[in-house]
Amino acid sequence: MSNSLPYAEVIGDPIAHSKSPIIHNFWLQALGIEAEYRKTHVTPQGLAAYFLERRADPDWLGCNVTIPHKIAVMDYTDDPGGVRERIGAMNTIACETGGPLVGTNTDAGGFLQPLLRDKWSGGSAVIVGAGGAARAILFALASLGVADIAVMARDPAKAQALLDRAGVAGRALAPDAPLPACDLLVNASPLGMTGQPPLTLDLSPLPAGASVYDIVYAPLETPLLAAARARGLKAIDGLEMLIGQAALAFDIFFDAQPPRGRDAELRALLLAAG
Structure with a gap:
């Protein structure tokens, strides 16, 4: 060109x-x-x-x-x-x-597109990560009226600062904390990306109707999404947000x-x- x-x-x-x-x-x-x-x-x-x-x-x-x-x-x-x-x-x-x-x-709007398309109406979410993408995703979920949001991050103080900025009375969790039961789990961290360690979470607390959304798209099928599919959970891959x-x-x-x-x-x- x-x-x-x-x-x-x-x-x-x-x-x-x-x-x-x-x-x-x-x-x-x-x-x-x-x-x-x-x-x-x-x-x-x-x-x-x-x-x-x-x-x-x-x-x-x-x-x-x-x-x-x-x-x-x-x-x-x-x-x-x-x-x-x-x-x-x-x-x-x-x-x-x-x-x-x-x-x-445009991350916030792009993140919401598959949820709006699928008419997702859950009331609780867990976001893994506290960087720029996590900030947009927290804002997006709060705009949907999701009041029960937990942010899991290496630095729980940073996670709490994100919640405070968004005006969400949620919970800040350490990476080794048990995963709470929630309607939506979002990986907004680089974990699982090619060259990065995988995100390994015990998904057993998630209810049968929960969705797992991984914004990583290289590889597209991350270990987290594979684990979600193995449990029969709704899996949303990173191309959804990327294209949106x-x-x-x-x-x-x-x-x-x-x-x-x-x-x-x-x-x-x-x-x-x-």
Whole structure:
């Protein structure tokens, strides 16, 4: 692709595993839009220089943000939607030539899409992790009116801070705490991702109608999801949130609605990519 095309990208550390370019470029091609979407490795130390360089590039439309930058990028962006206060993490940054960097969060909306589609109506949830994705997911669940939410994290004080920010009177749990009975278990941590230790939890406390949602998508079938399926529980894989949040970001970057009627074809393409 020509470097003169308008482009957006995803940044993170690591970034090689990202499937976002497959998604966005599939949609761009389907819609005949002359633009491209890339992935770029950016370390925490290189974040300031990255934004300085990109803001000078008239072809740059913005970026998606993945681990570990979702909190740090807030230092570089304007926040007209109050995302800092409401969620405390950003995953989408848009830029118009000569204008400010505007940050928002499409993780929350992307996370909710499969739950809303399935008409999920549970009253309790456990979130594993306390990073940027967990912040968006906690906000999303609170917006659905889920009042009984526990956050399980290596640092229970950080988990409690997330609950306090969201105004949820939930519980902060240590990683070795027994899993409470809940209607929805969400892995919002990197555990289970390729190169990371697996998330090993005893799922026996979960009721028969519970759902297990793992936002990790490399690999797609994580040990957690395999354990959930073995128990006959509803399993929601990481491509659901990945595609959902990408669709919202695509509209921001390219001012077009992606062709969601081709999601089955897109999933097949993502699975073939490994």
